[in-house]
Amino acid sequence: MLIxxxxxxxxxxxxxxxxxxxxxLGIIEKGAVLMRDEKIVVVGTSAExxxxxxxxPSLDATGCVVMPGFVDPHTHVIWGGDxxxxxxxxxxxxxxxxxxxxxxxIISTVRATRTASIESLxxxxxxxxxxxxxxxxxxxxxxxGYGLQTATELRLLKALLALDDESPLDLAITFLGxxxxxxxxxxxxxxxxxxxxxxxxxxxxxxxxxxxxxxxxPFVDVFCENxxxxxxxxxxxxxxxxxxxxxxxxxxxxxxNIGGASLAVxxxxxxxxxxxxxxxADIAALGKSDTVAVALPCTPFGLAxxxxxxxxxxxxxNAILALATDCNPGTSWxxxxxxxxxLSCRYMxxxxxxxxxxSTINSAHAIRRSDRIGSLEAGKQADLLILSIPDYRHxxxxxxxxxxKQVIKRGRVYSVDVGYYRTA
Ligand SMILES: [Zn+2]
Numbered sequence: 001m002l003i004x005x006x007x008x009x010x011x012x013x014x015x016x017x018x019x020x021x022x023x024x025l026g027i028i029e030k031g032a033v034l035m036r037d038e039k040i041v042v043v044g045t046s047a048e049x050x051x052x053x054x055x056x057p058s059l060d061a062t063g064c065v066v067m068p069g070f071v072d073p074h075t076h077v078i079w080g081g082d083x084x085x086x087x088x089x090x091x092x093x094x095x096x097x098x099x100x101x102x103x104x105x106i107i108s109t110v111r112a113t114r115t116a117s118i119e120s121l122x123x124x125x126x127x128x129x130x131x132x133x134x135x136x137x138x139x140x141x142x143x144x145g146y147g148l149q150t151a152t153e154l155r156l157l158k159a160l161l162a163l164d165d166e167s168p169l170d171l172a173i174t175f176l177g178x179x180x181x182x183x184x185x186x187x188x189x190x191x192x193x194x195x196x197x198x199x200x201x202x203x204x205x206x207x208x209x210x211x212x213x214x215x216x217x218p219f220v221d222v223f224c225e226n227x228x229x230x231x232x233x234x235x236x237x238x239x240x241x242x243x244x245x246x247x248x249x250x251x252x253x254x255x256x257n258i259g260g261a262s263l264a265v266x267x268x269x270x271x272x273x274x275x276x277x278x279x280x281a282d283i284a285a286l287g288k289s290d291t292v293a294v295a296l297p298c299t300p301f302g303l304a305x306x307x308x309x310x311x312x313x314x315x316x317x318n319a320i321l322a323l324a325t326d327c328n329p330g331t332s333w334x335x336x337x338x339x340x341x342x343l344s345c346r347y348m349x350x351x352x353x354x355x356x357x358x359s360t361i362n363s364a365h366a367i368r369r370s371d372r373i374g375s376l377e378a379g380k381q382a383d384l385l386i387l388s389i390p391d392y393r394h395x396x397x398x399x400x401x402x403x404x405k406q407v408i409k410r411g412r413v414y415s416v417d418v419g420y421y422r423t424a
Pocket of ligand 1: 074
């Protein structure tokens with residue numbers, strides 16, 4: 001199929017964009033792209049491709065931007081229950097301890113997740129994935145982490161594999177058994193750390209090789225913060241995971257700077273995520289590494305906090321910057337990368353072009369798939385968006401509504417645009 005006449009076709013060609021190179025969109029005016037068998041064959045101008053492929057079935061994108069599908073490289077999309085009550089309490093002025101006393105916080109989600117069947121977890125997560133897809137996310141990372149006990153964490157992995165199979169978008173799965181200290185270990189964080197290292201990770205390895213032998217091993221992630229896993233416990237978990245062959249990720253510097261970002265660099269992690277309180281030394285280390293700095297602007301927004309990831313410092317340090325939604329029930333229930341882009345422009349000082357590159361080719365690199373997705377180039381997977389906007393700068397500028405008209409995943413076209421009124 002030939003998609004042609006796009007007012008702008010954004011290729012994002014040339015690989016991950018480091019530092020001040022961020023925002024190189026590779027725009028083709030009146031652009032076209034030819035897809036066959038789930039892959040992109042060629043990209044060019046409409047005049048060139050229409051004359052070279054006159055008999056190809058075609059899709060007219062007049063007046064629209066065509067670009068790679070969004071890659072959301074940090075989500076906690078699978079969980080049980082919700083925390084709407086807690087949000088209402090917070091907005092009414094309740095303090096963190098009041099909410100904990102009322103049974104709120106992450107542990108309430110852990111409780112709801114532990115008691116949910118696999119069928120229920122799949123049914124609760126499916127509409128979130130479909131909303132992501134309708135908003136243009138064609139690949140999403142998805143973490144476990146609301147089980148905090150071996151059996152539930154495995155149930156979450158099973159559910160994620162089933163959802164990856166059934167849904168149009170692709171999932172990159174991450175094991176986050178070290179999301180928080182399990183409630184049974186609240187006075188013994190080292191005991192829970194040892195359980196993750198000595199029981200969960202070896203079991204995960206064997207389980208994955210039996211249940212998903214055709215897939216690469218999942219990422220292993222850790223929440224490195226005060227009151228979660230300290231720097232030494234984080235190092236213990238990630239070092240153990242690396243020795244078992246798992247690729248790594250880390251949650252670092254959301255609330256305090258305790259050295260997680262430099263640990264990620266030292267261990268060759270694919271990404272370090274949050275990075276709000278990151279020190280200048282840690283930023284410099286990221287800038288000299290291939291560890292992607294993933295900013296999650298929906299999270300401070302969700303918490304009504306004022307501090308965001310210092311994107312300008314990261315770009316000055318030559319880091320590879322990416323954006324994600326952090327979709328989760330406590331701090332950021334948002335499925336839309338378009339909204340993350342809008343926030344990053346206002347609160348991190350990104351231009352729309354920089355935010356788009358951070359949400360496609362760079363976010364693909366954060367899950368180590370930039371060789372397959374994240375740009376429109378010959379040989380890559382045909383994952384792309386047709387947006388009902390004439391100019392890419394409408395992304396970021398506009399927010400709160402969906403600008404996606406069609407999502408194309410592995411060459412299949414899905415229409416999501418409403419575009420008309422319908423009466424009952
Ligand atoms: Zn997270």
